Amino acid sequence: MVNFKKLSVDIIISISIFLILIAFALNFGGMPAEAKGYPIFLITCSAILNLFYLYRSIKNYKKNENKTIKKDISKFYKKIFIYIIMIGIYIFVIDKIGYIISTILFIIISLLFLKVRNKVVLILLPIITTALMYFLFTKFLMVILPSGIWLF
Amino acid sequence: MFESILLGISNVFEPFNLLMCIVGLFIGVLFGALPGFSATMGVAVFIPFSYVMEPEAAMLLLAGIYCGGVYGGTIPAILIGIPGTPASAPTALEGQAMTKKGESGKSLLLATIGSTIGGVISSLALLFGAPALAIIAMKVGSPEQAMVAIFGLSVVCMLSYDNMLKGLLVGFISLVVATIGQDPVMGYPRFTFGMYQLIGGIDVVSVLIGIFSIPQVLIMLENLNKDDNKVNKLSKLKITAKDITSNIVNFIRSSIIGVAIGIIPAAGPDIASFFSYNEAKKASKSPEKFGNGSEEGIIASETANNAVTGGSLIPLLTLAIPGSAPAALFLGAMIIHGLRPGPLLFTQNAKEIYTLLVGFLVINICMFFVGYIYCKMAGKILLIPNAILCTIIVVLATVGSFSINQNIFDVIVMYISGIIGYIMVKNDFPTSPVALALLLGPILEENLVQVKTLFGDNLLILFTRPLFTIFFCFTIFSYAFPFIKNMKRKKIVER
Numbered sequence: 001m002v003n004f005k006k007l008s009v010d011i012i013i014s015i016s017i018f019l020i021l022i023a024f025a026l027n028f029g030g031m032p033a034e035a036k037g038y039p040i041f042l043i044t045c046s047a048i049l050n051l052f053y054l055y056r057s058i059k060n061y062k063k064n065e066n067k068t069i070k071k072d073i074s075k076f077y078k079k080i081f082i083y084i085i086m087i088g089i090y091i092f093v094i095d096k097i098g099y100i101i102s103t104i105l106f107i108i109i110s111l112l113f114l115k116v117r118n119k120v121v122l123i124l125l126p127i128i129t130t131a132l133m134y135f136l137f138t139k140f141l142m143v144i145l146p147s148g149i150w151l152f
Numbered sequence: 153m154f155e156s157i158l159l160g161i162s163n164v165f166e167p168f169n170l171l172m173c174i175v176g177l178f179i180g181v182l183f184g185a186l187p188g189f190s191a192t193m194g195v196a197v198f199i200p201f202s203y204v205m206e207p208e209a210a211m212l213l214l215a216g217i218y219c220g221g222v223y224g225g226t227i228p229a230i231l232i233g234i235p236g237t238p239a240s241a242p243t244a245l246e247g248q249a250m251t252k253k254g255e256s257g258k259s260l261l262l263a264t265i266g267s268t269i270g271g272v273i274s275s276l277a278l279l280f281g282a283p284a285l286a287i288i289a290m291k292v293g294s295p296e297q298a299m300v301a302i303f304g305l306s307v308v309c310m311l312s313y314d315n316m317l318k319g320l321l322v323g324f325i326s327l328v329v330a331t332i333g334q335d336p337v338m339g340y341p342r343f344t345f346g347m348y349q350l351i352g353g354i355d356v357v358s359v360l361i362g363i364f365s366i367p368q369v370l371i372m373l374e375n376l377n378k379d380d381n382k383v384n385k386l387s388k389l390k391i392t393a394k395d396i397t398s399n400i401v402n403f404i405r406s407s408i409i410g411v412a413i414g415i416i417p418a419a420g421p422d423i424a425s426f427f428s429y430n431e432a433k434k435a436s437k438s439p440e441k442f443g444n445g446s447e448e449g450i451i452a453s454e455t456a457n458n459a460v461t462g463g464s465l466i467p468l469l470t471l472a473i474p475g476s477a478p479a480a481l482f483l484g485a486m487i488i489h490g491l492r493p494g495p496l497l498f499t500q501n502a503k504e505i506y507t508l509l510v511g512f513l514v515i516n517i518c519m520f521f522v523g524y525i526y527c528k529m530a531g532k533i534l535l536i537p538n539a540i541l542c543t544i545i546v547v548l549a550t551v552g553s554f555s556i557n558q559n560i561f562d563v564i565v566m567y568i569s570g571i572i573g574y575i576m577v578k579n580d581f582p583t584s585p586v587a588l589a590l591l592l593g594p595i596l597e598e599n600l601v602q603v604k605t606l607f608g609d610n611l612l613i614l615f616t617r618p619l620f621t622i623f624f625c626f627t628i629f630s631y632a633f634p635f636i637k638n639m640k641r642k643k644i645v646e647r
Contacts (some may be wrong), residue, residue: 009579010579013575013579017321017325020325021325021328023345024209024328024343027342027343027345030529031340031342032340034335034337034338034340035335035340035342036342036411037334038331038335038597038600039328039342039343042324042328042331044325045319045324046324046325046328048488049317049320049321049324050321052317053317053318053321054216056317063402074306079373079374080373080374080574083370083373084370084571087366087550087570088567090546090550091550091560091563091564091567093567094550094554094558094560094563095641099551101577103547106543106546106547107543110539110542110543110546113583114373114376114538114539114543115376115539115541116540118195120614121499121540123633124538127544129544130547131545131548133548136201136463136549137555140204141201141203141204141555142204143204143423143554143555143558145554146554146560147549148493
């Protein structure tokens with residue numbers, strides 16, 4: 001069980017938005033006036049809106065400070081987090097070991113992770129999906145899919 | 153115009169184009185039918201597939217997915233009781249009641265006929281309405297175009313009137329993101345953070361694929377263990393002639409409601425569906441049947457939500473205002489294929505655009521047959537485990553975003569957009585404004601630069617232009633409308 005104060009998430013998001021806007025604003029140095037006028041206006045508007053959002057989030061947070069939402073979310077977010085990492089690894093290796101091997105491996109691991117235990121599905125789905133997409137993209141859409149820089 | 157329509161007819165019936173209409177429909181109905189998936193997701197994932205096609209075939213494929221996706225929500229609404237799309241919620245209510253009476257086949261067939269009629273009437277409205285509006289839109293210059301883009305962005309405000317602040321914040325930040333890359337005046341590379349891949353700007357399609365597919369996949373994973381949906385048995389797909397003749401007024405009324413709501417930016421199929429359902433209840437001789445398995449209710453809801461599809465493309469094609477997320481994706485796809493929506497589209501790209509307009513009609517007619525096939529197979533399709541679907545969507549999104557420019561950077565953009573999209577959805581930030589702002593941002597900046605060059609600081613002179621003033625009033629209204637609505641709601645609550 002995790003004590004989770006949901007309203008604090010809004011504050012974290014608001015601060016993150018400020019950091020992103022600052023990162024953009026730091027690029028203005030050396031930028032010609034013609035190029036920076038429009039983005040300056042947009043960043044200023046975004047900062048003002050974010051200020052309102054932060055103010056509202058702090059107000060809500062203070063109002064609900066004592067009310068904590070008890071949810072068993074640790075297991076639930078862990079699954080999502082692991083799946084996001086899995087997609088990240090798939091994207092990282094796709095141009096390293098090539099489309100075919102990485103996709104077959106990703107589909108098998110994804111199905112096992114999502115508790116598919118049917119052996120026929122586990123064998124046939126990765127092969128058929130990978131082959132079908134390979135055919136569609138290379139023959140029909142003329143896309144050259146990664147062949148793997150670590151392999152060739 | 154008549155010649156252009158004939159040209160459109162001859163193009164649509166070319167074997168490949170016709171095939172794309174049907175393939176699009178099959179994909180679209182599948183995306184609409186699977187709970188958690190949507191027409192928007194279908195269009196986003198399949199935009200890369202349209203890259204190598206001729207613009208006409210590409211547009212027909214996406215139009216098929218869009219129309220099929222809106223219809224597809226009907227199937228799980230009736231057979232499981234879960235609407236595949238929000239627009240099928242009234243259908244779920246009535247369809248489930250009819251299913252309990254053993255009339256699932258009848259309700260599915262009525263919904264399919266309603267969707268087809270709604271779609272056909274909206275196609276006719278699009279075919280004759282869009283070129284007529286384009287004649288007026290010919291008088292649009294760069295000040296009006298800038299104001300139209302601002303109006304389009306005010307849709308952001310309307311799209312998220314339940315949470316305006318978050319909607320506006322998302323809209324403005326997305327506009328900032330849209331400025332990444334070379335500026336339109338000097339070609340100076342802005343906000344590239346030292347990455348050469350960003351000099352040309354962020355690829356909008358990669359962002360849209362990420363934001364409309366990955367969050368849905370992750371949300372489906374959250375509910376993976378709860379997905380033991382029970383698919384109800386399908387009874388005979390049979391209706392009587394009386395079922396149709398007694399509902400003719402209902403079909404026409406619901407279609408008109410759907411088309412009108414479709415034209416209004418930000419008002420989508422869900423609003424049309426509920427509105428039409430309520431109107432049918434008011435007009436019904438037996439309103440007590442509503443909620444207990446009313447055929448009129450199903451027809452009203454399904455006819456209206458499919459009638460929205462054609463209506464929503466009218467402001468997109470004539471004024472470049474995408475009033476919904478799928479329409480915004482359409483805009484993205486059109487720009488990729490060199491079709492710049494606006495009044496000149498109907499003269500400069502008559503072949504492509506009339507093929508789409510006539511194709512829309514053909515797609516909606518074919519929808520009856522494709523829908524019928526799906527109704528027959530529905531029991532099996534709805535049993536496909538979400539684990540398999542999620543995995544395939546991730547692979548499709550990855551390979552699809554790679555195929556845009558054949559580089560891995562676009563895949564990374566898709567992945568990051570997907571994670572941001574998930575955080576947004578989990579924290580009640582609307583994602584549709586991202587699509588609108590990213591697509592309209594460059595158009596807005598380009599036109600603002602032209603206005604500044606032409607008129608300098610003397611901006612008041614712009615109000616001597618009637619169309620500019622009209623669009624200005626529309627924009628003020630659309631920004632003010634949610635505030636007024638919120639204030640009214642608060643007053644009612646206080647009472």
